[in-house]
Amino acid sequence: MYAIGFPGYNQPMDISHILDPLNKAQRAAVAAPSGPSLVLAGAGSGKTRVLTHRIAYLVRGHGISPHMILGTTFTNKAAREMHGRIETLLQAPFHGMWLGTFHGLCHRILRLHPEAAGLPENFEIVDSDDQLRLIRRVLKNLDLDEKDWPPRQMQWMINQHKDASRRSARLPSGHGGIWEKMLHRVYADYEEVCQKSGLVDFAEILLRTLELFQNNQAIRETYQQRFQHILVDEFQDTNTVQYQWLQVLSARHRNLFVVGDDDQSIYGWRGAKVENILSFEKDFPGANVLRLEQNYRSTGTILTAANAVIAHNSGRLGKNLWTKGSEGSPIRLYDAHTEDDEARFVVEQLRSWIRQGHRRDEAAVLYRSNAQSRVFEQELVRQDIPYRVYGGLRFYERAEIKNALAYLRLLSNRDSNHSFERVVNLPARGIGDKTMGIILEHARLKQVSMWQAGAELIAERGISPRALAALSGFQNLIMQMAEDTAGLGLGELTGHVLKQSGLFAHHKNERGELARGRVENLQELVSAAENFVREENETQDDLSAFLDSAALQAGEGQSEEWEDCVQLMSLHSAKGLEFPLVFICGMEEGRFPNQKSLEEGSLEEERRLCYVGMTRAMQQLVMSRARRRWQYGQSHVNPASRFLAEIPGEYVERIRSPGWDGAESGEVLFRGGTPPQTAGFDGIRLGHQVRHRKFGAGTVVGMEGQGIHARVQVHFADAGMKWLICSYANLEPI
C-alpha cells in the first residue's frame, strides 16, 4: 500500500489502487517527482494510462486541486475518454480541471479576455473552409489570378507562418523576390480582413493566446500561478506555437509532464515538430526522462515486424519495444491483382473472422487515403456486413450544416459578414452577384457590416426595386425569426430556424440520394442542439456556445452510438486506437509511401505512419497490395511498397491471388467516362476490328474476364499491343 503524507488540510489517502496496477516504469512515471518530465512511451505501452493515473495521483496523493491542473489532448474525443477514465479511477465525479485540446483551451482563454487579446467580444471562429474562402477574397482584391496564386498554397503558407508564430509584420523583408513580397502581402491582407471582421482561424486561436500571454503580464501571471501541473498527451505532434505556449505557462511551477513517442509523429505536414521532443531536455535542464518500452497490445510477431520497419528511420531517439505476450500468428500478406480483388479478399477474411464468433468492431480496415474506402464499402454492402467509415466529410463541415449554422449565427450576431454572405441567397431569393457587389462596396465605403449596409441601402433605395424587395424580405425574415425564437431552448430554436428559413424545404425538394442525407443531417443538427451541454464556467449564452463548439469540433458531433460495425478509417485516424484484427491496404509505392510525400522528402514520416498502423494490431495483422489500381480514372500498375520488404520474411505468410495478371509494370489502361458494362464486352469478339479514342484502329487478339473488369488485348496499327478495359466509351467495333 502506498500512502502519501502531504502538508495541508487533506487527509492522507490510500492511493494503492492508483499505483498498484502499474508496471515499474509506469509507476516511476506516475509518481515522478515534481519538475519537468518527459515520458517516451512506445506504442501500446500504456501512455494514456500513465497520464490518467498521474492526474489521479496528483489529486488523491498530493491533494492538488483539479482547478490547478491543465491537460492537453490531441482530439476532443481523447479528452472525453480521459475524463471518463479519471472519474473511474477516482470513483467520484471530477470537476474543475482544464482538460481539452490546445484549441479548446486557448479558445476558452480568449473568450475570457477578448479585449486584452485585441478581439471583439463576439469574435467568430472560422474553419479551414471559411479560411479558404477569405483567402480567395483577398486574392481577388489584390487582382491576383488563382492560377498563379493557388489559394490552397496560400492557405498553407499562412498557416505555416502562424504555426511557427510568425506574424506578417515580422517577416523578413528586403531580400526575396516579387513572389515572396506578394506572399507577405497576401498574408498581411488576410490578417487585416480577419481582424476587421472579428474572425479567428484555428492557428490564430493558438497564436493569439500565446501573444496574450507574452504581452500581458497580469493575465500571464494569473495562469502561470493557477496551473501548478501541466500534462501533455501526444507531445510529438505539438507545433512551435503550442510548445512556446506550454513553456510560458509552465514557467513558474515548472511542472510540465509530457508524454510522446517520436516514432509516432505523423502530423509534420501540418506544422507538428518532432524536434520538440528532442529539445525538451535542452529547454528544461534536469528534466526527468523516462521510457515505457513494454508493450501490452500486440503479439511478438507484430511488434518485431513493426520494430524492423521503423528501424529503417534515422534520427530516432531510439527505444526497443518488447512484450511478454505470445508470438502470435505470422503477418498475412496478400498480393492482389486489382483493388476489387483486394477488397474481396479483405471482406472474405472479415467474414471468417466474424464466423469464428468475433465482434465486427474488433476489426479495422486501414488505408492511406480516404478515397480508398469506396471499394471496401461496395464489397461490404454486397456481403451485407455492417461497417462504419470514419473521416471523410465531417458533420459540421457539410454545406447544409454550415448553412444552418450561418442562420443561427445571424440570430446571435447580425454583423457576421460571412454568415450573411453564405445564406442571404439560400434558398435562392433573387440576390445575386450584382446586388452583393453593391452591398459589399457600400459596406467597405461606410465601414459597416453587410447587414448594416443592406439596411442602409434599403432605406436610401440604393438598389433596384426587385433586389430591394428580396433584400428586405431576407432582413425581415431574420428579425422575425429572432422574435419567434426568443426564449426557446436550443433544440426548438434550431428546428424553428430550419423551417422558417426554408432550408428544410429547400433540401427536401432536391432530388437524389444525397439530398435525403442532407435532410437527415439537418435533423441530426436539431438533436445535437437539443443534447448540447455547455462546459462549466462558460461566459457566453447558449447559442454562441453551441456555435463555437460546432466550430471547434468539426470532427464528431454525430451520434457516437454505432452498434458492432467493421471499422474503416485512414491510418491517421487510427492513431491512439487498437483492434484485435487490422488490415492495412494499398501497400504500394506511390500510394503508401505516398508519391507526394516522396517528392517532399517525408519518407520517414510515411514510415512512421506505417509503424503506427502496424502497432494498432493486437492479434492479427493483414497487409495487402494491389498490382493494378484505378487512379484518377486510369489504371496504374504499381510495385509493392518498400515497407513490405522491410518486414523480415520469417514473420510473413504470403498469400497469392489466383488468376490472371497480364499487366506489365508501368502499363496504363484507359477507361472512358461511363462505367464499363458487359454490353460493351458482349459487342466485341476476337478478331473484331475496333477503334479507340486515343490509339485509333486495331484488331482484338485477346480477351479476359467479365463485367467491370473485362479486358481485351488489341493490336493497334499505330500504338502497338495494348491490354484495355473494355468499355464502349473508348472502344467501338468498326
Place this chain on the structure above:
DNA sequence: GTGGCCTCTCTTTTT
C-alpha cells in the same frame, strides 16, 4: 439571376 455544361484537380486531418 439561375441553371447547366465543361474543365481542372485530386494526401493525410483536427482544430
Place this chain on the structure above:
DNA sequence: GAGAGGCCAC
C-alpha cells in the same frame, strides 16, 4: 471517377 468551380446561355 468525382466533385468543385468557372463560364456561358437562357
